[in-house]
Amino acid sequence: KAGVTQTPRYLIKTRGQQVTLSCSPISGHRSVSWYQQTPGQGLQFLFEYFSETQRNKGNFPGRFSGRQFSNSRSEMNVSTLELGDSALYLCASFRGAGDPNEQFFGPGTRLTVL
Amino acid sequence: KQEVTQIPAALSVPEGENLVLNCSFTDSAIYNLQWFRQDPGKGLTSLLLIQSSQREQTSGRLNASLDKSSGRSTLYIAASQPGDSATYLCAVPSQGGSEKLVFGKGTKLTVNP
Numbered sequence: 001k002a003g004v005t006q007t008p009r010y011l012i013k014t015r016g017q018q019v020t021l022s023c024s025p026i027s028g029h030r031s032v033s034w035y036q037q038t039p040g041q042g043l044q045f046l047f048e049y050f051s052e053t054q055r056n057k058g059n060f061p062g063r064f065s066g067r068q069f070s071n072s073r074s075e076m077n078v079s080t081l082e083l084g085d086s087a088l089y090l091c092a093s094f095r096g097a098g099d100p101n102e103q104f105f106g107p108g109t110r111l112t113v114l
Numbered sequence: 115k116q117e118v119t120q121i122p123a124a125l126s127v128p129e130g131e132n133l134v135l136n137c138s139f140t141d142s143a144i145y146n147l148q149w150f151r152q153d154p155g156k157g158l159t160s161l162l163l164i165q166s167s168q169r170e171q172t173s174g175r176l177n178a179s180l181d182k183s184s185g186r187s188t189l190y191i192a193a194s195q196p197g198d199s200a201t202y203l204c205a206v207p208s209q210g211g212s213e214k215l216v217f218g219k220g221t222k223l224t225v226n227p
Contacts, residue, residue, distance in 0.1 A: 006157075043217040056213070090157055101213060105160070
């Protein structure tokens with residue numbers, strides 16, 4: 001069974017640009033969550049999607065947005081990039097809401113903003 | 115608001131030693147707790163998930179316990195090996211029924227040959 005895949009693995013952008021990251025969950029999983037990991041703040045929750053609906057959103061500015069498609073794949077977008085957006089972005093896949101769910105993470109996308 | 119604390123922040127041990135990593139959380143109304151491992155620059159690998167109805171979960175040389183009433187979990191690693199060197203993170207749902215995970219800052223483990 002394939003694991004969670006994230007593309008691209010590495011990105012270098014400049015301030016003011018926008019970026020789109022992609023996550024493909026484990027087959028059969030209907031939920032995807034996104035996290036930002038930085039050395040200073042650790043892992044912080046961005047959003048959670050279930051069946052194309054955003055169920056939870058973290059404390060991030062509106063420049064951060066996401067969506068989920070009918071095949072459960074998810075994308076997140078960051079517009080008007082700032083230096084502080086440099087981080088490892090991790091996607092988690094799990095079966096679905098309502099069950100005690102073990103969450104499985106992808107390898108992450110390392111975003112560097114210059 | 116759920117908060118998770120992991121002690122110690124770093125640990126260095128000789129190969130073969132048994133060790134315990136600690137995790138505490140402020141809101142005991144959780145339905146599970148998950149332990150992860152993270153190698154430098156990599157994603158998270160799920161090690162163990164303990165349901166709120168369980169007190170222990172074992173996988174190979176790893177054993178995790180959960181005491182909801184005291185807001186604590188421990189991860190026991192038996193006969194440590196250099197390959198166990200990584201950062202270990204525990205995570206709990208932010209509030210009952212939520213899938214949003216709140217993570218501790220992790221314990222960075224180094225096992226010396």
